Amino acid sequence: MDEVRVAVIGAGVVGLSTALCVAETVPNCSVTVIAEEFSPHTTSDVAAGVLSPHLSPETPIDRQRRWFKDTFAHIYSIAQSAEAPDVGVQFLSGWEIFEEPPKERIPFWSDVMLAFRVMNNSELKRFPQATFGWMYTTLQCDCTLYLPWLEKRLKKAGGRLQVGKVTDLWELDGKYDIVVNCSGIGARALTEDMQIYPVRGQVHKVHAPWLKHFVRTGDGTIYVYPGINSVTLGGTRQRGDWRMSVDPFDSKTIFEKCCAYEPSLKLCRKLSEGVGLRPTRDVLRLEKEKLKRGSRQIFVVHNYGHGGAGVTFHWGTAKEAAQLVKEIIPEVRHRPSYTTSKL
Ligand SMILES: Cc1cc2nc3c(=O)[nH]c(=O)nc-3n(C[C@H](O)[C@H](O)[C@H](O)COP(=O)(O)OP(=O)(O)OC[C@H]3O[C@@H](n4cnc5c(N)ncnc54)[C@H](O)[C@@H]3O)c2cc1C
Ligand SMILES: *[C@@H]1O[C@H](CO)[C@@H](O)[C@H](O)[C@H]1NC(C)=O
Numbered sequence: 159m160d161e162v163r164v165a166v167i168g169a170g171v172v173g174l175s176t177a178l179c180v181a182e183t184v185p186n187c188s189v190t191v192i193a194e195e196f197s198p199h200t201t202s203d204v205a206a207g208v209l210s211p212h213l214s215p216e217t218p219i220d221r222q223r224r225w226f227k228d229t230f231a232h233i234y235s236i237a238q239s240a241e242a243p244d245v246g247v248q249f250l251s252g253w254e255i256f257e258e259p260p261k262e263r264i265p266f267w268s269d270v271m272l273a274f275r276v277m278n279n280s281e282l283k284r285f286p287q288a289t290f291g292w293m294y295t296t297l298q299c300d301c302t303l304y305l306p307w308l309e310k311r312l313k314k315a316g317g318r319l320q321v322g323k324v325t326d327l328w329e330l331d332g333k334y335d336i337v338v339n340c341s342g343i344g345a346r347a348l349t350e351d352m353q354i355y356p357v358r359g360q361v362h363k364v365h366a367p368w369l370k371h372f373v374r375t376g377d378g379t380i381y382v383y384p385g386i387n388s389v390t391l392g393g394t395r396q397r398g399d400w401r402m403s404v405d406p407f408d409s410k411t412i413f414e415k416c417c418a419y420e421p422s423l424k425l426c427r428k429l430s431e432g433v434g435l436r437p438t439r440d441v442l443r444l445e446k447e448k449l450k451r452g453s454r455q456i457f458v459v460h461n462y463g464h465g466g467a468g469v470t471f472h473w474g475t476a477k478e479a480a481q482l483v484k485e486i487i488p489e490v491r492h493r494p495s496y497t498t499s500k501l
């Protein structure tokens with residue numbers, strides 16, 4: 159039987175993991191990733207990569223919970239293996255603190271994290287700014303290592319990687335049977351989906367190897383995340399801001415705010431700075447669609463709009479997207495143009 163040809167647009171954490179799930183779980187198909195940029199030049203490479211499910215509640219919580227649980231389980235199993243440091247994965251414990259207590263004192267994801275608990279008053283003393291806080295152990299995934307590892311695994315599973323910009327989906331018609339849309343913020347131009355917008359994030363990478371715990375504020379505007387190779391300091395959440403250049407004013411503010419929570423940072427050595435545009439949408443788009451133009455039709459699976467939580471949800475959404483691809487395959491095989499083009 160002929161293989162079904164699947165193209166995945168995008169080589170960030172969402173595209174590569176989706177391509178891998180398709181290649182490893184959907185029988186009789188070939189997978190090609192087409193992307194303008196690969197690691198280390200994607201938004202995913204800028205992320206601190208911490209599993210932390212902060213996504214707007216318009217995406218139903220039960221879906222968020224399932225995606226997070228699946229992603230946590232997947233990264234957890236890597237974290238326990240000997241290859242963890244090469245894949246860029248590690249456990250990370252720390253404090254999430256609030257100047258004002260949150261509405262929900264126990265978040266929906268608390269039982270997925272390890273050792274989640276509300277901080278007591280003596281623990282809160284460490285942070286003069288805080289009136290409330292959580293302590294938990296999560297997982298972190300450094301995408302500058304994780305993405306190349308996904309690429310390697312994908313090639314092993316028979317997948318192909320191709321550099322290129324897709325300006326019109328119909329240019330793929332005839333070459334591929336199913337297109338999976340994992341283009342992040344690129345979906346705006348590509349799909350004319352005006353519901354997707356950037357939330358600009360600027361970060362600072364520093365050398366401060368004495369830091370072993372993370373500190374973040376509940377709103378995600380200030381964070382200190384020790385990673386495998388460096389500590390990520392952030393950040394900004396600038397809605398509708400497309401600037402990709404480092405803003406010196408942001409740099410200064412980020413550093414000052416982080417020092418207020420972690421004073422020892424004054425002794426750190428600065429390594430680099432980066433900017434990424436979080437592909438934000440009120441509702442993460444994960445669904446299938448059949449597009450028609452005259453007598454032609456093309457099957458699409460959309461998987462984009464992960465906002466500030468693409469690493470957090472990537473594996474769960476990749477599994478679900480692969481399932482959608484699987485569901486489409488019988489339809490592709492019965493499509494008249496499929497059989498004629500294969501004759
Ligand atoms: C400062 C910062 C910190 C963050 N920290 C975290 C964190 O701690 N935890 C977390 O979970 N998330 C975090 N995020 C969010 C996370 O980075 C994103 O949710 C995630 O990277 C989205 O992944 P993606 O694969 O959808 O998009 P991207 O990584 O942007 O990948 C998109 C891909 O599509 C390609 N593409 C786009 N348009 C086209 C086209 N027309 N043709 C061909 N290719 C195209 C691009 O070249 C690229 O390969 C952070 C983001 C920022 C900016
Ligand atoms: C996959 O292809 C093989 C060989 O052509 C065939 O025997 C098998 O039934 C196919 N599997 C599915 C699930 O279509």
Ligand SMILES: *[C@@H]1O[C@H](CO)[C@@H](O)[C@H](O)[C@H]1NC(C)=O
Pocket residue numbers: 278279280281
């Ligand atoms: C707060 O928790 C710590 C453990 O981190 C414990 O040692 C301490 O006794 C607790 N304090 C109170 C007041 O419960």
Ligand SMILES: *[C@@H]1O[C@H](CO)[C@@H](O)[C@H](O)[C@H]1NC(C)=O
Pocket residue numbers: 167324326327328337338339348349350351458460
């Ligand atoms: C993404 O989906 C939209 C339809 O909503 C479509 O117009 C666009 O071409 C798609 N892009 C790709 C590459 O799948």
